[in-house]
Amino acid sequence: MTPTKSLHSRRQFFRKVKSDVMVGLTVLATVVAVAPLFLVLGYLISKGAASVNWNFFTKMPAPVGQPGGGMANAIVGTFELVGLACLFGVPIGVAAGIYLAENRGGVLAQAIRFSADVMMGVPTIVVGIFCYAIVVRPFGGFSTLAGAIALAVIMIPLVTRTAEEMILLVPHELREAALALGVPRWRTSLLIVARTAASGIATGVILAIARVAGETAPLLFTAFGNRFWSTSLFQPISSLTMQVYTYAISPFADWQRQAWAGALVLTVIVLALEFGVRWLTRGAAQVAR
Amino acid sequence: MADNKMSTRDLRAYFHKVEALHGVTLGFAANxxxxxxxxxxxxxxxxxxxxxxxxxxxxxxxxxxxxLLDGExxxxxxxxxxxxxxRVGMVFQKPTPFPTMSIEDNxxxxxxLNGIAVSRAERDRIVEESLRRAALWDEVKDRLKRPGASLSGGQQQRLCVARALAVEPEVLLMDEPCSALDPISTARIEELLLELKENFTIIIVTHNMQQxxxxxxxxxxxxxxxxxxxxETRQIFTTPARRETEDYITGRFG
Known part of the structure; x- marks a missing residue:
């Protein structure tokens, strides 16, 4: 064996060892990163699955000390709060996103983009206090409306920024093609550019929904929670998150079991939304409609 | 020379302060x-x-x-x-069918998009006529509801021609319409130009001197x-008056 050849093969050997070590480390890091997700899910299922039954979805909370009951009011409350929040937040967020994408360099656009980025970093409990001050106090009480506004305030910057990013992904040529057909700019922006970005914008909206559906802190100051059935906009309302919070810190074993069930149901709702996004974007990636 | 449909007078174009066109005066003959x-x-x-x-x-x-367009x-x-x-339609270098729309909607x-209300029958007539003019009708008549993006590149470009023609322009600008196309699709587009000039004034930018x-x-x-x-094209390609033109068309630079 010539010296050069042995050097060559030794270098090969160390290269392979280094490569294997690095691959091993990245696999390990991935496992460490993903493991908590499965641990949380597994733990939730093991603790909560037994208490998830038909009554859980259809029955009202039982009085203290009485076994059974469910979280029907909280499930309906979550959907009502999130639905209303979308009603307020999605149009504003999408419109702002279109504005940002259309006027990228403008002073106002830069100011809006900066505030949206700052708002995304604001702790949600601060949003709750803010809505307590501007909605709950002036209107004389906790309400569904106040809770929905708090959630909308959290949603708006998320939707705005994803809508902007998605619109900027639309090829410039499409916009020019529409303008060259004699289509006015505003129609081009709405009917071609925003329409082409629609599935991406929908993805952003669903992710924002998943995000606010799991919020507790801002609701404590606004929707407050309610042990009774209410769908009124002007009365306090419960949500899964607040019900889980109340039950989890209670001393009653039955309530604690129900808190696990509530946590599981909430997680499944959020996961379903996330999978919905995957499905939606996969459909869009094939061929648009 | 035939009547000019369009003409430019001392046209100078700028990108910020940089002058990209240094005063172009040129006439474009009708049809x-x-x-x-x-x-x-x-x-x-x-x-x-x-x-x-x-x-x-x-x-x-x-x-x-x-x-100037008709003197205005x-x-x-x-x-x-x-x-x-x-009035002055345009076809771009890359085919740009609208991805959210079917062939006929394109x-x-x-x-x-311009909010021009037409009856269903009138719309179908315009779609068919435009696709026929763009020499695409026979290839797509059975799949008008399919997405425009499902067509081949050459077909997409002809779809864009049809889309431009559907609004009844008087002039059709084509900015290197064949540069992304294979020779067969290019030949189709070129045949198309000869048919279209019966009704339209055509201005085509091309890198391809043979074209x-x-x-x-x-x-x-x-x-x-x-x-x-x-x-006249024949004169430019056989007896150019300027040295630069001759150098370019004989491939000495560019």
Whole structure:
């Protein structure tokens, strides 16, 4: 064996060892990163699955000390709060996103983009206090409306920024093609550019929904929670998150079991939304409609 | 020379402060194909984009001078660029079917997006006629509801031609319409030009000198933002008056 050849093969050997070590480390890091997700899910299922039954979805909370009951009011409350929040937040967020994408360099656009980025970093409990001050106090009480506004305030910057990013992904040529057909700019922006970005914008909206559906802190100051059935906009309302919070810190074993069930149901709702996004974007990636 | 459908007078185009066209004066004969040739970056595309006011869509872009359409200056203050673009259609380098629309919706896009209400039958008639004019009807008549993006590149480009024709323009600008196409699709587009000039005035930018020689009646040669020579295509390609033109068409530079 010539010296050069042995050097060559030794270098090969160390290269392979280094490569294997690095691959091993990245696999390990991935496992460490993903493991908590499965641990949380597994733990939730093991603790909560037994208490998830038909009554859980259809029955009202039982009085203290009485076994059974469910979280029907909280499930309906979550959907009502999130639905209303979308009603307020999605149009504003999408419109702002279109504005940002259309006027990228403008002073106002830069100011809006900066505030949206700052708002995304604001702790949600601060949003709750803010809505307590501007909605709950002036209107004389906790309400569904106040809770929905708090959630909308959290949603708006998320939707705005994803809508902007998605619109900027639309090829410039499409916009020019529409303008060259004699289509006015505003129609081009709405009917071609925003329409082409629609599935991406929908993805952003669903992710924002998943995000606010799991919020507790801002609701404590606004929707407050309610042990009774209410769908009124002007009365306090419960949500899964607040019900889980109340039950989890209670001393009653039955309530604690129900808190696990509530946590599981909430997680499944959020996961379903996330999978919905995957499905939606996969459909869009094939061929648009 | 035949009547000019469009003409430019001392047209200068700018990107911010940089002058990209140094005063071009040129006429485009009605119902003829005029080719604009020249090396990359010489201002060919900028020139045609000035002809339907698409130049100003680019941030920082502006132009001075006159562009006349049937004797009227399209840059006069009272003129709406949207109206200009309806009379002067454009086909771009890359095919740009609208991805959210079917083949027929793409063709009718100019009508629909402009809020022009037409009956179902009228719309179908316009779609068919435009697709026939763009020599695409026979290939797509059985799948008008399929997405426009499902067509091949050459078909997509003809779809874009059909879309531009559906709004009944008077002039059709084509900015290197074949540069992304294979030779067979290119040949289809070239045949198409000969048919279309019966009804439209066509101005085509091309990198391909054979293409200009094959399908145009007049040719303008541009270099570095200047119009070097303009004349009948046969004359430009056989007995060019300027040395630069001869060097370019014989492939000595560019």
């Amino acid at each position: 003829r194909v005029t080719a604009i040739i020249g090396p990359s970056g010489c201002g060919k595309s900028t020139l045609v984009r000035c002809l339907n006011r698409m130049h100003e869509v680019v941030p920082g872009a502006s132009c001075t001078g006159q562009v 200056d399209i840059y006069a203050p009272a003129v709406d660029p949207v109206q200009v673009r309806r 063709v009718a896009a100019g009508l629909k 200009a020689a094959r399908c145009s009646d007049f040719t303008a040669f541009m270099y570095a933002g200047d119009l070097i020579e303009f004349g």
